[in-house]
Amino acid sequence: MAKKKQELFIDINTQRDFNYILDHNKDQLICIEVYCSFAGPCTALDRLFITMKYDWSDGQLILLRVLADEVEALSRFRDQSQPVYLFILNKKIIASFRGVDNIKFAEVARKEIQLYKQGNVIEGRGYNIDEASPEDIECQEKQNIEKEEEEKTIASQIAARQAERKRHRAELMVPHLRHLNFVLFWPHCIHAHHELYERWDLNNIIMVGREEIQLTEELALDILYDGDAPINEASIHMLLSAPALAICFRLLDVDKHFVSLARKILYEEIPPIDPAKKPDEQPPQKTAFDMYKMYSPTREAIFQRRREQLQKMKEESLYKRARRLSEVQRLARQAIEEAKVERQMRKEQRKLEILKIGVTSILLNTNGFLCKAYVSVYHKGHQMVSK
Known part of the structure; x- marks a missing residue:
């Protein structure tokens, strides 16, 4: 019988699964690949990951593929096509790498795995999962500058093209x-x-x-x-x-x-x-x-609009879910209150029934005593008349 193929990566698509893995593997070295839905995970380094897991770490390395769109702690990596790799130990990011350079990434991975196997863990080393490292801040600033320059270039090209078209058309006409x-x-x-x-x-x-x-x-x-x-x-x-x-x-x-x-x-x-x-x-x-004037939207503008629509749909879904949960909780509280009122009414009804039973028994006992006294007086009077 053929052996079942063993998956190299564990796919993480929710914040809950991500927290569960981190909480239950604090003492193990974790390497995660962060990717976005519009770009998908990178497969260029899969052969290197096999070597890292089974040769360098003897199967102790945990490999995750995390969707940044669904994990709030990794929201700073959204809207990026470049893959990001993070090494995590004790819920701290101890190293990070960007890109698909096989040689450089292998050096970083071998170094972290050797330190982990030797037990050379420096106390306080690393950053929190939701905290941006200096490399992340520098990369984000660089990306913002490149995006601004690209937008300026596109705007200048459109303006130059429009000016040239107007001039040429005027000359022709x-x-x-x-x-x-x-x-x-x-x-x-x-x-x-x-x-x-x-x-x-x-x-x-x-x-x-x-x-x-x-x-x-x-x-x-x-x-x-x-x-x-x-x-x-x-x-x-x-x-x-x-x-x-x-x-x-x-x-x-x-x-x-x-x-x-x-x-x-x-x-x-x-x-x-x-x-x-x-x-x-x-x-x-x-x-x-x-x-x-009117221009056709660029490819980036279309992607941005799609991401905004997707984010809006997610927010609406979360809002509706919160409303449903709130309504269920309200109905549960109402049911509890109604049950309490019903129990109280049953207690009051029981008390009234007990009181009714007690009054009836007292009346019966009193009527019996009066009847006996009347009979006794009647007999005595009859005897006196006969004498």
Whole structure:
């Protein structure tokens, strides 16, 4: 018969199981791999873990894989794709390692296992499970700096790309749009039409016609065929999601370029402050483009939203569980109180029954005595009459 495969790691998915393992193995060396649900556990060092457990520690090393999303003591390791390995003894973190460098991790693991086997345990060494070590603090600060730099880089790239696209489109359109001009507002930007409408009279622009058009994919491709930006599936989907607004303008000043003027109105001009209005009634100090622009969320933003939704679901589940537990406790207390009242009522009823039985017996005894006295008096009177 084939032998059953022995699992190398013990999977820990709850705070309760994690505390149980630590409480019942205080004197044993524990090595845990901390991972997050979106990344999963790392398997690159599994061969090294076999050597650590069966060759270096003679089977005494306990290997755990702990899900940081469910263990509050390891919450500082959440939202990280890099694996973290912790060596724990007497519920204290005595060493930690980040990454998958086989050689460096083997040096750290061999050193800790040898110290454990030799019994060289330094009193007071290590950190609490929920306490961040200096290495953790330094790594967290480094990650925050890298994240900020990445966000700044992405923002600058988006701004540069948008500026280049606007400049290139303006250059393409200027030679062809002199007097009669057509502007197509995307479905999610049709409100920007009002920003242009309010400045018609100031710039000698008249509207020849306007119409809301539900574009088809063929017509959208015909409109965008000469664009400098690549046509992707997301752009087509957004353009076809709702009716777009098409407006035909005529610029009366022939010495002006409509595209340059429209670009200035939509992308550069900021509405002035009206002194006659209150501060909370003032228009936003933004360009029309900044007010109505829209970007597709990044991969990190999507993951962050999913994590927030998952965290919200967990909090709602815990809240509902606490409400159910509170309701069960309330019903239990109510049942106990009702049982006490019922027992008290039975006692009172029993007392009344006992009192009723006692009064009845007294009345019976009294009636019997009166009957005997009456009979005795009757006999005596009868004798006297006969004499």
